[in-house]
Amino acid sequence: DTGVSQNPRHKITKRGQNVTFRCDPISEHNRLYWYRQTLGQGPEFLTYFQNEAQLEKSRLLSDRFSAERPKGSFSTLEIQRTEQGDSAMYLCASSLALRGLSSEQYFGPGTRLTVT
Amino acid sequence: AQKITQTQPGMFVQEKEAVTLDCTYDTSDQSYGLFWYKQPSSGEMIFLIYQGSYDEQNATEGRYSLNFQKARKSANLVISASQLGDSAMYFCAMPRMDSSYKLIFGSGTRLLVRP
Numbered sequence: 001d002t003g004v005s006q007n008p009r010h011k012i013t014k015r016g017q018n019v020t021f022r023c024d025p026i027s028e029h030n031r032l033y034w035y036r037q038t039l040g041q042g043p044e045f046l047t048y049f050q051n052e053a054q055l056e057k058s059r060l061l062s063d064r065f066s067a068e069r070p071k072g073s074f075s076t077l078e079i080q081r082t083e084q085g086d087s088a089m090y091l092c093a094s095s096l097a098l099r100g101l102s103s104e105q106y107f108g109p110g111t112r113l114t115v116t
Numbered sequence: 117a118q119k120i121t122q123t124q125p126g127m128f129v130q131e132k133e134a135v136t137l138d139c140t141y142d143t144s145d146q147s148y149g150l151f152w153y154k155q156p157s158s159g160e161m162i163f164l165i166y167q168g169s170y171d172e173q174n175a176t177e178g179r180y181s182l183n184f185q186k187a188r189k190s191a192n193l194v195i196s197a198s199q200l201g202d203s204a205m206y207f208c209a210m211p212r213m214d215s216s217y218k219l220i221f222g223s224g225t226r227l228l229v230r231p
Contacts, residue, residue, distance in 0.1 A: 041224075042120075043161070045218040055215075091159075093161070093219075100217070101148065101213065101217050102166055107161035108160065
């Protein structure tokens, strides 16, 4: 039984560089969510996919951020021209949305981004 | 708008004792749900327990139970017989009542279990 995996686990980059994170959800899950978590806070929603369609993007997701989920499988989150304020933990979660609001989301271990 | 409030930034509990972590919520929806997640220092959010607003019984999962008081809009997590491995951040969360079901999280409570 493989859970949600994320790579890399840690990323240190210089301001202005581009970074890309990958999330591999549980294989039969049709929904994939991205959240961002800063120190001492709960995760905040960024965007989500139903299969390959990106259905919603948060206002937190500036135009420097882009996410894809080709073929409804893995997903990538790219940040262009990183800023120090982008330093955070980026969490991916997947769910099988058949049970509506009781569908629990399974989270990956996160990618911790540090922008220097 | 939906909102989750966790007023305890940190809690201590002695090993083998029970502890209650507070969560209050605000929603105008009649049907809603509440989740509790545990986040160890490794970072992964681990699902603990779910309570639906129309569930007649308080949810229980092993050593975890929910003290759900609808009139007070509270869904407190009770951990019985605390173990050292329970030391972690605990988050209460509510799914948005649109088709996204994206989770709205509280700010969390850090629990430290003393030996």
